[in-house]
Amino acid sequence: MSFNIALSGLNAAQKDLDVTSNNIANVNTVGFKESRAEFVDVYAASLLASGKTKVGDGVLTADVAQQFSQGSIQFTNNALDLAITGNGFFATVPEIDSLETSYTRAGQFKLNDSNFVVNSSGGFLLGFPVNADGSSSSVALSTSSPIQIPTASGAPTQTSEVDVKMNLPAGDAIPAFTFDHTDPLTYNNSTSVTIFDSLGDSHVMTYYFIKEAANTWNMYAAVDNQLVDIPGGPVNNGAGINAARLSFSASGDYNAQDPALIQTAALGAGILSNGADPLQQVIVDFNFDNTGPNSNEPTQFASNFEVTSLKQDGLAVGRLTGINIGTDGLVRATYSNGTEQPLARIALISFANNQGLTQVGNTSWKESIVSGEALAGEAGAGTFGTINSSALEQSNVNLTTELIDLISAQRNFQANSRALEVDNQLNQTILQIR
Template identity: 40%
Template sequence: MAIAGGTFQQGLSGLNAAQRGLEVIANNVSNASVVGFKGSEAEFADVFARAFNGARSSSAIGLGTTLSSVNQSFKQGNINVTGNPLDMAINGNGFFKVASTAGEMVYTRNGQFNVDKDGNIINSKGDKLQGFPIDSTTGRASDVAGNVTVSQAAIPPSPTRGSGLELNLDARATAISGAITFDPSNLNSYNNSTSMTVYDELGQSHIMSIYLRKDTPNNWSAYATVDGTQVDVGLSPVTPTVAPAQAAAGALVFGVDGKLSTPANASFTVDLSRFVTAAGVPFSSTGASPNSYTFDMSKVTQYGSSFSVQNLSQDGYTASPFSGFNVGADGTLTISYANGKQVDVAKIGLYKFSNPEALQPVGSNGWLATQAAGSELVSLSEDSGFGLIQSGALEESNVDLTAELVAMISAQRVYQANSQSIKTQDSLLQTITNLR
């Protein structure tokens, strides 16, 4: 009878094991369409009885099976493009980190986010995505993580604080006689000119024209006007008490290789003291004087080819409304404005653990850190040890439905076989019971 009881126990453990295996499979199948879900696998172990002294007989028969553990598989799921900039998929290792409404830091692969009324990027539960704010001055990300926010306010204007030219002056051009005074309205008083738009403190646009005049071989002068008013160009701000009739010009000296040798740092100061905006405010409140800025001439050359302008640049802009945002592969969140200005506001960090299988699942595709999982590691840049963030896409569940259905059939057969072993033992016990 003891043997019969053991057989019943073995069959019962097999039924329980098959049942638990089916539960794991069913959970995988039910979450096959859940974004970022990671499937699990049940692991089983056999059971043996031991004598009181710890010895085990070579003829001992096991007592059945038991569920050893349920392990999650963190293999990569397929990436599905959605086009929504708030959808983010991790291609490779790592987790997003969110601050839950319960005050816990939760790790997730589900990149379905949206923006709340305060501009916080949140998931469907209201958990706030964590990232590292970027300093607008230095462009560096903070070392302390916080809630990632997207401000949809308009960007305020910024005056032009620096500008630059990239052009070639024709070395074959004829020098202009010193007897001819520079005059913007006199085409014979300069060789070439070009214009760009610059901005004052209120974001109002103005036209700055640059005039280039060849004085002697390899020596040129640079003049400038803003909305037709001459301004000073030189190595330092002029800011005269009484401005002379002729504005100062910047001297350009080229070497035999056609490259600029003077000024030594290839930059001038544009002094706007002569120019007053219609609003009566300083053109720019930064620089060595209340309204001056640096003009970069490092890409000006003098070669034996026609005058040509490759690029004109300046860093000012007018006020402009929010137009959108995107997240780069390195996690940089960039806000775009209607005037074309783009501002990096935060870096969304990716987190990983040396033993992610030891993370504690808390539902809603989230896990909590545990001591067994190891220390939290974070990357703020494109790092080979971490995955890349793909904006406008989502990571699908890593459950293979075909494999799960095959495993389900197998588990069903195991359940039936264990049921049959119990039924067979019951038949034998019935025979013994009926002996006369």
Template identity: 40%
Template sequence: MGFQHGLSGISAAAANLDVIGNNIANTNTVGFKQSQAQFSEVFANSLSTSNRQAGMGTEVSTIAQQFTQGNISTTDNPLDIAINGKGFFRMSDAGNISYSRNGQFHVDSAGFIVNANNLNLTGFMADPAGKITAATPTNLKLTTANLAPQATSSFTSELNLDSRTPVSVPISAFDATDPTTYASTTSGSIFDSLGNSHIFSLFFQKNDTNSWNAYATVDGAMDGAMDEDSGLPISIKLGGAEGEPQKFTFDKDGVLTTPDKPVDVFVTLANDTVSPLKFKLDLTKATQFGEKFSVNSLVQDGSSSARLAGFSVSEDGMISGNYTNGAVRTLGQTVLANFSNPQGLASLGGNQWAETASSGQALVGPPQSGTLGSLQSAAVEDSNVNLTDELVNMITAQRVYQANAKSIETQDAVLQTLVNL
């Protein structure tokens, strides 16, 4: 027995205690991956092939990080993002790329998504139409500009006109304020070029067995009415000639025959800055069945100006802006990176790793592609340290340390015996 064995054992046990202590210290560190000290035996160099070598002790061969999945905990921050599966967030520090499992992000004063150390989250940006441009990942920046208004270009309704409605003879002149001059009505919002909302109403008057007249008003005003504020006339042209109704005819099965395509609607308001309004009125799915008048759907594509109200991140990394008018616009997409040998990554501290020759090159792509995991918004990945296991490991390492110290004490006693001879 030599002192070398005990000294190597004490050194290895001390290193193991350091690793265990670091694991325990980071039990509450988001995205932390525990480490494990791995040991190997030591033999003296020898030309002998004898199997009677006792060995020279032990050494720490490596300290390997364990990239197992941590538990996922929910938070109140929509920009807290947890990775469920393989992959790392790709972070940039003025172009210096690092990788992390810590998804605690926020938006800085310039609109960039950053972590607590002001490193930028990278991904793909979206164009003004919300389409992702999947090129080289760049620093993700969320625009907080108001959403521009969009004038209505189409107004679509699926409705049923009651075939049992009697024909008015003679046909009364349409008057939106007189319910006896029409059988049914429905209305919805349309938007002008400045995002102002207007109420567009349709009125249906039966003029024959399978034929109806359709009239329209805007903000309650009929065609030819005078605007109360400006004194200027309001013009509403529904499909045909100005001031004339749009005729709808059905076959014996209650299916619309004419018009067989959307009709143009022109609206001239007293406000010349937003006039005229022009959009397509699509009633091609209208029916005439023997049941009460009903509206099954009412859809138009215009919108008012809106402010950004919040963010959300989908499982595939799409970052969406939610606006006050109910619109949702794609702003960007987070990317993830994976490695053929994650244990070859170099730890930089601060929950960051760097690529090395041992790890291999980063394989970058959108979440849920290839072997990359999915994302969960308003959540973080907890440390994968099992505190109970680490406390047991610490007791074991302490015992190993004490045993190696005892071997040195024993060797000292043997040496003292030899000295005393």
């Protein structure tokens, strides 16, 4: 019997050495969780045996339990490197349409040849679909799908309104010549802004200001050096082009405009010759407030001509410039035209019993009966942790502790080997008795 006891001790010591060695081997494996060998004693007795004199029958390995404590965070320069702080796992599938889901804490993701986000073993990262405002439309694992970064350019938006804030010089003289936009002597001041048509092509829109009388100014508009009509404008250049009239009070405040809505006529194919929408019109918004002066209106003070705000709402064609991933897992594509597009929200998965997960290699696990059912959710919601972009979760192995455990396991192995040797010597002595 003593042989079996010593042999079980050797097996347990070997198992301890194996577990410790595996932990040490994976000290630099991203997302790795250390394991701990757990042992129980063996005690067997018959119904009629005396428990007072019974000796134990050795040791057994009860479990090799993984420890899911948080690993340290290492920051990187890759936006697709992801680390979970707190509870949760990333979900991946081996094929786009596969239902064979694996779970991992290793966030070393990259793009494949089809611009899908994948890990080093080719697993596709799953995410929830999102609405245009970035809110999740569903947080069920069954509705998640592989996350793909678009290769198409951001769609352009044609300019519909230009917001203008400026000061017109109260001391300017009335021009002596009839307005001609090609002659600077026929107008007092001008300013320009870049606008965009429906195809994202840029055009220069220029505004010309001509002092008509004290506290009264006319404004003509041109696109790409071609004058455009402002329907309903009270002033005409004699060639069918109307201008708007801007009026100021004696204190320099903006108090009237004619027409009430200053909007150009359709720009037409003559200006938009590239096939863009010829019906495009542009509102020139001076933020007129008929209830009284406000800080966004133009002014007429005794100072220089100054444009303090000139904004338009159009967008050029945007090129993909980067990917941003928030702590809530929302993946946004950013474009060169200043726009952002929400693409997906990275799915996080939790389990009732993490230690019940089945290890499948590649720092991944699969659901089992012991682990409980996979529960999906958003990062930062409920018990789920947050996601750090440009960061990786390091192995939670403490190398100092493992080296101490390695020495302890070695001593245990030596001690059990010695017990086995003593048992052998005793048996040899008995056999030699005559």
